[in-house]
Amino acid sequence: MSYKLPQSNLYLREEEIRRGIELLYFAYRDFTKDPDDMLAERGFGRAHHRVLYFIGRNPGTPVTGLLTILRITKQSLSRVLGQLVEEGYVRQETGTRDRRQRLLYLTDAGAKLEQQLFEKQRARVAQAYKAAGPDSVAGFWDVLLNIIDPEERERVLREIGR
Amino acid sequence: MSYKLPQSNLYLREEEIRRGIELLYFAYRDFTKDPDDMLAERGFGRAHHRVLYFIGRNPGTPVTGLLTILRITKQSLSRVLGQLVEEGYVRQETGTRDRRQRLLYLTDAGAKLEQQLFEKQRARVAQAYKAAGPDSVAGFWDVLLNIIDPEERERVLREIGR
DNA sequence: CATATATGTCAACAACTCTGACATATATAG
DNA sequence: CTATATATGTCAGAGTTGTTGACATATATG
Structure with a gap:
């Protein structure tokens, strides 16, 4: 009997979609919550974390690289990036090939903070993997x-190293 | 040769964790982006979507139920919920067992809007499942x-219907 | 030299969240 | 019945993160 009730299928399908939506919502919420306390102690927020994270993953990226990954405006980034530079977590170097560029690197303090933030998420994700x-x-x-989005899948694959 | 280099393992482990972190970030960003345009047209934001969504999933929930699921303050909720009630997407009924409670339901317009918002995410998630x-x-x-979080897994399982 | 690009900055504004304080209606315990 | 607790609502102030728009500077490129 290969016949299947379409309405029943539609119902199951919707329930399965909603399950994914809700798990994504709850998991993402807890997942992002971990580093927030540590950041708050230094007067930083989640945006600072993202910037630290992606500079750590792409040392020497120009500002534009960060804007492309994060998909925010330079005005939005500059506030956060400025604080991180000011407080010694990120260092800017003038590009050698293109001297207009400011290449971004974590300082030792920045790398240390990023590791501490990562550790909180590492524990949660490693436990879930296990x-x-x-x-x-x-x-x-x-x-x-x-x-x-299909258009950015390639970039993400490059970012996560396949 | 059952011996394995611990450093190599640690490196692989960290890469796998970071892959999860980044996929979660990029996927969640695109996933939440879909309904935002439609909401913006009505002057609503993502918070309105969450409220519509969970009232739709839990018709007749008291306000406290929503606060517990969303983990926000009543002051935060009240602004968003107030707008949804004002504009006819959510209806409040005084509880019968407990007349202090305001039980929340989607109106027809609310259910319709929720369906339209869901449809955008449904398409994306269904395609990914497939x-x-x-x-x-x-x-x-x-x-x-x-x-x-382990403490809330049970509640989530109840929410998503196992 | 003219134009485009990479970056930075100032200002105003919007969404969403928080804390703290206070108010009202209703339920419940003694 | 009275005292207390609970469910909800409201006002006020503040913080983080994002936006748009306008303008400035340094450098690269045709």
Whole structure:
């Protein structure tokens, strides 16, 4: 009997979609919550974390690189980046090929802070990976990758090292 | 040779964690972006979407129920909820068992709007499920569930219907 | 030399969140 | 019945992060 009730299928489908939506919402909320306390102690917010994170992953990126990854305006970035430079977590170097560019690097203090922030998320994600098992992790990556806009999937793959 | 280099393992482990962190960030960003345009047309934001969504999933919830799910303050909720009530998307009924409670329901307009917002995310998530396959979807759910704080996993399981 | 690009800065504004204080209606315990 | 607790609402002030718009400077490129 290969016949299937379309309405039942639609119902199941919707429930499965909503399950994904809700798990994404709750998981993302807890996941981002971890570093926030440590950041708040220094008067920083989540935006500072993102900047530290992506400079750490792309040392020597010009400002434009960060704007492209984060998809925010330079005015938005400059406030946050300015604070990080001011307080000694990020260092700017004039580009050698193109002297208009400001290439961004974490200072030792920046790298240390980034590691501390990462550690909180590492523990949570590592535990989830372990609890779910390697096959689930592969599925987790695969679904997330396909949720990302097709146009930027390639860039993300480059970012995460395939 | 069962011996494994611990440093190499640690490196792989960190790369795998960072892959999860970044996929989560990029996927969540695109995923939340979809409904925002439609909301902006009506002067609403993402907070309105969350309220519509969870009232739709829990019709008749008292205000406290929403505060517990969303983990925001009543002052924060009241502005958003007030607008939704004012503009006819949410209806409040005095509780019968407890007349202090305001039980929340979507109006017809509210249900319609919620469906339109859901449709945008449905398309994205359904496509990702299809591209990744059912086993990956199960893994996706499993990892996300384990990323959520253990204390609230039970509530989430109830929310998503197991 | 003219134009484009990379970056920075100032100002105003909007969304969403918070804390703190206070008010009202209703339920519940003694 | 009275005292207390709970559910909800409201006002005021503040912080973080994002936006748009306008303008400035340094450097690269045709």
